[in-house]
Amino acid sequence: MADFETPEIKEYPVIPHLQEGVMAHSKPFVAKEEFQEQLGFPGELVDNWEQVALDKMQELTGKYRGFQVFLDSCVKCGACTDKCHYYLGTTDPKNMPVARQDLLRKVYRRNFTFAGKYFPKLVGAVDLTKEVLDDWYSYFHQCSQCRRCSVYCPYGIDTAEISMAAREIMDCVGVGQKYCNEIIGKVYKIGNNLGLPEPALVDTLEGLEEEVEEDTGVKVRFPVDEKGADVLVVTPSADFFAEPHVDGLIGYAKVFHEAGISWTLSSHASEAANFGMFIGSYENMRKVSMRIREAALDLGVKRIIMGECGHAWRVAYSFLNTLAGPFDFLDPNYPVPQHILEFTHDLIQRGALTLDKSANDDMIMTYHDSCNVARASRMGSRPGGQFTIPRDVIRASCNHFFDMPQETIHEATYCCGGGGGLLTDDLMELRVKGALPRMEALKQVVEEHGVTHMAAICAICKSQFSKVLPYYGFTMDSIVSVHQLVSNAIVLGNKQ
Amino acid sequence: MPFLTIVYALLFYVATALLVGGLAYKIRQYAKTPAPLKIPTTPAPVTRSGVALRMFRELAFFESLFKSNKWIWLFGYLFHFGMFLVLARHLRYFTDPVWTWVDLIQPFGMYAAFAMAAGLAGLWARRFLVDRVRYISALSDHLMLALLMAIALTGMAMDYLTHTDIVAVKAFFLGLMYFNWQPLPQDPVLLLHLALVAALMIIFPISKLLHAPGIFFSPTRNQVDNPREQRHLAPWAAKLENK
Numbered sequence: 001m002a003d004f005e006t007p008e009i010k011e012y013p014v015i016p017h018l019q020e021g022v023m024a025h026s027k028p029f030v031a032k033e034e035f036q037e038q039l040g041f042p043g044e045l046v047d048n049w050e051q052v053a054l055d056k057m058q059e060l061t062g063k064y065r066g067f068q069v070f071l072d073s074c075v076k077c078g079a080c081t082d083k084c085h086y087y088l089g090t091t092d093p094k095n096m097p098v099a100r101q102d103l104l105r106k107v108y109r110r111n112f113t114f115a116g117k118y119f120p121k122l123v124g125a126v127d128l129t130k131e132v133l134d135d136w137y138s139y140f141h142q143c144s145q146c147r148r149c150s151v152y153c154p155y156g157i158d159t160a161e162i163s164m165a166a167r168e169i170m171d172c173v174g175v176g177q178k179y180c181n182e183i184i185g186k187v188y189k190i191g192n193n194l195g196l197p198e199p200a201l202v203d204t205l206e207g208l209e210e211e212v213e214e215d216t217g218v219k220v221r222f223p224v225d226e227k228g229a230d231v232l233v234v235t236p237s238a239d240f241f242a243e244p245h246v247d248g249l250i251g252y253a254k255v256f257h258e259a260g261i262s263w264t265l266s267s268h269a270s271e272a273a274n275f276g277m278f279i280g281s282y283e284n285m286r287k288v289s290m291r292i293r294e295a296a297l298d299l300g301v302k303r304i305i306m307g308e309c310g311h312a313w314r315v316a317y318s319f320l321n322t323l324a325g326p327f328d329f330l331d332p333n334y335p336v337p338q339h340i341l342e343f344t345h346d347l348i349q350r351g352a353l354t355l356d357k358s359a360n361d362d363m364i365m366t367y368h369d370s371c372n373v374a375r376a377s378r379m380g381s382r383p384g385g386q387f388t389i390p391r392d393v394i395r396a397s398c399n400h401f402f403d404m405p406q407e408t409i410h411e412a413t414y415c416c417g418g419g420g421g422l423l424t425d426d427l428m429e430l431r432v433k434g435a436l437p438r439m440e441a442l443k444q445v446v447e448e449h450g451v452t453h454m455a456a457i458c459a460i461c462k463s464q465f466s467k468v469l470p471y472y473g474f475t476m477d478s479i480v481s482v483h484q485l486v487s488n489a490i491v492l493g494n495k496q
Numbered sequence: 497m498p499f500l501t502i503v504y505a506l507l508f509y510v511a512t513a514l515l516v517g518g519l520a521y522k523i524r525q526y527a528k529t530p531a532p533l534k535i536p537t538t539p540a541p542v543t544r545s546g547v548a549l550r551m552f553r554e555l556a557f558f559e560s561l562f563k564s565n566k567w568i569w570l571f572g573y574l575f576h577f578g579m580f581l582v583l584a585r586h587l588r589y590f591t592d593p594v595w596t597w598v599d600l601i602q603p604f605g606m607y608a609a610f611a612m613a614a615g616l617a618g619l620w621a622r623r624f625l626v627d628r629v630r631y632i633s634a635l636s637d638h639l640m641l642a643l644l645m646a647i648a649l650t651g652m653a654m655d656y657l658t659h660t661d662i663v664a665v666k667a668f669f670l671g672l673m674y675f676n677w678q679p680l681p682q683d684p685v686l687l688l689h690l691a692l693v694a695a696l697m698i699i700f701p702i703s704k705l706l707h708a709p710g711i712f713f714s715p716t717r718n719q720v721d722n723p724r725e726q727r728h729l730a731p732w733a734a735k736l737e738n739k
């Protein structure tokens with residue numbers, strides 16, 4: 001299948017001994033000039049790149065308190081060293097969160113601290129050289145910005161913040177990552193990550209309408225650009241046709257249909273994903289976010305609801321108000337934005353949906369908490385709602401549900417291995433190896449409870465699992481959308 | 497005035513100035529640098545008082561570390577809590593009359609020194625024995641532990657082995673505080689202990705010991721989880737809106 005070995009699932013998860021340099025070869029393709037320039041970055045490595053990089057580093061320490069505090073505060077206690085799925089899956093020590101940070105910290109120390117300037121050997125400070133830059137490119141693209149390390153660090157040091165800053169610095173000297181930067185370019189040009197133009201989108205949705213009507217006999221609508229609808233739904237573009245994502249989209253449509261609430265998608269904001277976050281660029285993240293505000297204003301909606309996507313929910317929940325707010329033109333009775341699961345959950349609570357759980361009896365479910373939802377956002381009004389609300393909805397839609405081991409779910413959840421802008425074929429080895437801890441946990445519930453399917457609420461997780469599950473002996477269709485379960489269970493036409 | 501007394505008096509003035517000045521500089525820097533985005537590690541408290549409680553649990557119990565690794569937690573907690581008691585016990589050299597609570601904890605302070613040394617020994621052992629921690633340790637990480645261990649051991653040596661004239665030591669420090677210098681006993685162990693402490697004070701603001709002020713400013717721990725309810729905007733980000 002590939003030129004690397006899939007890690008073996010052991011009987012019990014073990015913390016591996018380190019093997020230096022085993023992932024030094026793993027690097028994503030570099031972005032071409034035209035894609036760099038679209039985002040306002042130089043097209044290739046600039047001449048005085050060392051100085052440009054250091055200036056940028058200094059600028060970022062002045063703009064982001066977290067970056068500054070994290071660079072100073074690490075005591076090298078080692079508590080985070082066994083928390084990263086990429087370390088556990090690859091055994092490369094530079095994938096230990098603190099070692100990843102140190103790749104940047106040692107340059108920070110050399111140039112901006114007393115100890116590093118005068119006693120570099122003592123504190124392990126080094127100059128910024130081409131070798132260091134190569135290491136950055138390699139290992140800051142082996143971090144899915146999942147924040148698991150931040151949960152366990154006594155100071156909350158978040159390696160995701162360091163890797164975002166590192167990627168921003170690399171973009172500014174002209175070495176950006178192809179996958180992320182091309183995609184952001186497509187969002188600017190066409191409106192979504194997949195480069196799906198408006199007519200194709202309309203076509204696709206019409207096709208879905210027909211399909212659902214054939215299946216159920218009910219005309220469930222999939223509206224686009226309908227002015228005056230109550231709700232603007234912004235969802236990852238993978239929902240328009242990838243499996244199992246699209247089954248989730250069908251679920252949203254059925255829920256709106258049953259709730260009798262008018263909704264619409266927007267061709268201007270036909271993408272919930274915001275890869276500006278992955279490259280640490282506030283400006284690009286803001287620009288991508290503004291499309292949602294523009295669409296909401298243009299369509300005159302009262303509410304904004306986000307579809308199933310992990311990092312998109314982080315940007316929407318945590319940052320949208322900051323980046324594209326204030327949203328005082330929307331209905332103040334609802335949070336801005338809402339998650340589709342908050343919406344469905346609320347309807348279930350109020351008894352507004354009829355769900356026939358037996359429709360999902362062919363599946364024994366477990367649930368994968370996506371990192372950005374689990375550790376960087378919330379649902380509902382209480383802390384931890386991001387764990388209970390999806391599970392409540394799953395339990396309301398099917399009869400058989402079992403959680404994976406405690407140390408692999410909720411805030412301790414393991415990344416799918418493909419987040420943070422790494423969901424690209426040129427990083428396949430990393431993606432397969434990084435999935436190991438999740439696969440181990442899955443295997444455990446498969447063996448103990450006969451689990452057959454895993455649900456997720458993130459477009460990246462779903463795509464990643466479809467691809468890597470087979471490497472570990474599972475079938476690719478054992479990953480499903482949460483709203484796919486809702487879609488199967490919902491009894492249409494019941495509550496008119 | 498003996499020459500060594502003058503050297504030590506000046507040393508402590510310089511060390512105190514560097515410690516206070518350096519920390520003030522760093523704290524000011526942290527306080528003035530904006531945190532443009534809401535990035536608390538969730539689940540996070542949704543109120544200010546909730547955040548205060550979270551921070552208290554981190555400071556008083558090392559909550560995250562406890563979730564993370566029981567060995568590091570045990571050694572780290574022994575060391576810090578021991579050090580905290582030892583420091584509190586040392587207040588008797590700087591107060592006259594000695595505050596009652598400082599008097600009351602004197603007996604605990606003695607055991608605390610053992611806890612501190614044991615904790616340090618455990619942390620140091622990890623730096624040799626655990627391959628992951630060995631990999632991330634620089635020379636400075638070992639030296640920091642060596643310095644703290646040396647301070648603890650010289651201090652304990654004076655408690656149990658060589659005894660120094662603590663009345664004179666107290667007179668020296670009170671003298672420093674009130675600018676009325678008194679001679680310092682010329683005990684080698686005492687002189688070593690004090691020199692190491694001065695070194696620690698000087699190193700503090702330019703080393704990883706910045707974790708002590710740093711934790712208060714860590715956005716993943718000190719932010720309220722309320723981005724939907726309240727718009728959060730940094731000054732530099734606000735400027736982008738007017739473009």
Ligand code: HEM
Nearest residue numbers: 075077154555558561571572573576619640641705708711
């Ligand atoms: C706000 C007060 C402080 C808090 C909450 C705090 C917390 C921590 C934590 C959680 C660790 C990691 C675990 C460990 O290795 O022990 C640590 C490490 C450390 N702390 Fe503190 N600390 C504080 C103040 C201090 C002070 C005042 C000193 C020294 C004078 C100090 C010296 C150290 C050292 C040397 C380490 C590294 C230990 C090693 O090498 O493994 N800390 N601190």
Ligand code: SF4
Nearest residue numbers: 084143144146147149
């Ligand atoms: S953020 Fe996630 S991927 Fe990155 S270092 Fe931390 S644990 Fe690893």
Ligand code: SF4
Nearest residue numbers: 074075077078080153
């Ligand atoms: S847990 Fe935090 S302080 Fe400890 S080594 Fe990791 S990043 Fe540094």
